[in-house]
Amino acid sequence: MKPVAFRYHAPASVQAAVGLLEEAGFEGKVLAGGQSLVPMMNFRLARPGVLVDLRKVHGLTGxxxxxxxxxxxxxxxxxxxxxxxxxxxxxxxxxxxxxxxxxxxxxxxxxxxxxxxxxxxxxxxxxxxxxxxxxxxxxxxxxxxxxxxxxxxxxxxxxxxxxxxxxxxxxxxEPAAGERSGIYEVARRPGDFALVGAVAKTRGASVRLTWFGLGTVPQSRESERFHDLSEEAQTDQLTAWGQELEAESDLHASATWRKRVAAVVARRALLAAASDDAGLEAGERSGLHV
Amino acid sequence: MSEPKAEKVAVTLNVNGAERTVTVEPRWLLSDVLRQEFGLTGVHIGCEHGVCGACTILVDGEPVRSCLQFAVQAEGARIETVEALGTPEEMDPVQTAFWEKHGLQCGYCTPGMVLTAKALLDRVPNPTEAEIRHALSGNLCRCTGYQFIVEAVERAAELRAEG
The missing domain is CATH 3.30.465.10 (Uridine Diphospho-n-acetylenolpyruvylglucosamine Reductase; domain 3)
Structure with a gap:
């Protein structure tokens, strides 16, 4: 549970950091907040030989x-x-x-x-x-x-x-006039990684949905006339999207389960987009973020 | 894969109000440096991958996992461990409240709980139960369950208000 040895640099500019990374090649890794990288290094799943910490670089915050x-x-x-x-x-x-x-x-x-x-x-x-x-x-x-x-x-x-x-x-x-967005996710406990989640962006009848925790990368689907559909047709569309998306099975959930839940979280992300806080309160009420 | 030779570097840390320069390997976690170089064994090491919250310390007043940070990253920051809070004779109100409300059994999670509670009360002097549970959700306890701990934080808010 301790990282392997590495060389550590904390340069003061982006240019200097890029230079150090060029020198390090594939041995180099950028360190920002470290909340994903450091646990991987503790487990020795990541073994960078050179760490370039950005903490002294001004202008990267805010x-x-x-x-x-x-x-x-x-x-x-x-x-x-x-x-x-x-x-x-x-x-x-x-x-x-x-x-x-x-x-x-x-x-x-x-x-x-x-x-x-x-x-x-x-x-x-x-x-x-x-x-x-x-x-x-x-x-x-x-x-x-x-x-x-x-x-x-x-x-x-x-x-x-x-x-x-x-x-x-x-x-x-910058969001266009009338554009709204929201997020919803399902996790085992507050703060855990999402088993399935979705981000919705809507404007008028159009909808863009992006799912995460489902496949190996985030996946998006769009419809120009989603909100012109009947509620039943909307549900059919969300279910169809859930079925066609790439989904992974792991210890926490099967791909079949994830595809079904994808339609549900998409619906809830759309509700979140329609709310004033983009789903903040809904996440809290559901107990997912107490 | 070749591992670079372990080179040590000097780093000046501000810990519990005092500055001290120590010589560390860059790969040494802040949690280990606080325990082994500073003797601050109130920093409890649990999971070492950011899940349990036992190693929580305050950095510039905010709770962080000391196992997810290298000591070299903490240069210039204000670090507080549970040792900064009080003495057995004169406890911090948060410590008094944990004692009064039986907010601990084995005590392993307690420094992290106490420091997270202190950070919460510094930001929100009179938190709701939901706010307390939210703030403490990143600190795991396997003994008491959480009810007594939540009550302890509510009591700590009262004690601090009484001055």
Whole structure:
């Protein structure tokens, strides 16, 4: 239960961090909040030879409201997102999602950028970012670029980031007038990883749903006229989507169960999107986040 | 896979109000450094992967798992362990409340519980039962069940209000 030895660097700039990662090659790993990486290192499931800690790099924390975009710094913690009043007002799903992550002690350290770069299939942020059509701002040896979320997540715990790339921010399009979003998940106990969860984004009759905890990567489905359908036809559509999605079986739940529950969490995510708090209270009432 | 040689580095930590420089391997967890270099055995090590909350300490006033952080990461932060709270003669109100309400049996989870409760009361002086349960949800207890612990935190809020 102790990590193997590694070389530790805490550079003061993104450029210096990229340089150190270039030198380290496949031995290198970025350390942000460490709430996923450090347990994997304690178990020796991860054995990076070089750790590049971003804690001294300024400008990677906080939320900026730019024309047309909301930019969330990669090192912004789940707790900072949860407590951010302006963000909760403009995009309530961010607070509702942060509330579902781990426990207080984890939310205080864990970061949104770390979660996205870690790409756990059951994590909330990759799915939220995909549902919101966000992009990752990435710095690498060739400079800065933006990578749409769909192109970032390549598989379970796998992204298309190169060894010397650093995810520095998430860039979320400002919600259009009338756009709403919400989140709902099923977990065994408060703070546990989701067995199945969904993020819903709606505008008028159109719906975009992104599921997590189901397959190896978040999966989305869209319908332009979902809310024009009868309730029965909506349920049929959600059930059909649940059946066609890729689902994994593991110790906690079978793929068959997950596909059925996918339709239920999608319905509840849609209800969450229709509520004022994007599902924060609903999560609490259900006992999933007491 | 070749492992780099264990090189030690100096790190200055602010622990319970005093600064001290210690020499550590970068891979040493903050929980181990607090116990072995600082002798603060109130930092209890349970699961070592962030699940149980026994090693909870306060970093800049917020509860964190000391097993999910390397000591080298804590430079410049204000660290508090349960040893900072009180003495057997003069206990912190949270400790008094745990004692009065039988909020512990074996005591293994207690430092983490007490510190999380203190952080909660610093932020929310008069929390509801739901807020207490929410705050403590990341700390596991296998003896008392949680009812006495929740009552202890409610009592601690009263004691702190009485001054």
């Amino acid at each position: 939320v900026r409201f730019e024309a047309g975009h909301i930019v969330v710094g990669a090192l912004t913690t789940h707790e900072e997102i949860f407590l951010h009043e302006e963000l909760a007002r403009r995009l309530p799903v961010m607070r509702a999602a942060a509330a579902l992550i781990g426990h207080w002690g984890i939310r205080v350290r864990g970061t949104v950028g770390g979660s996205v770069a870690h790409a756990d299939p059951a994590a909330e942020w990759p799915a939220v970012m995909m549902a919101l059509s966000a992009s990752a701002v990435v710095s690498g040896p060739g400079g800065e670029r933006e990578v749409p979320m769909e192109e970032l997540v390549a598989g379970p715990l796998t992204t298309t980031l190169e060894p010397a790339d650093i995810l520095t921010a998430l860039k979320i399009p």
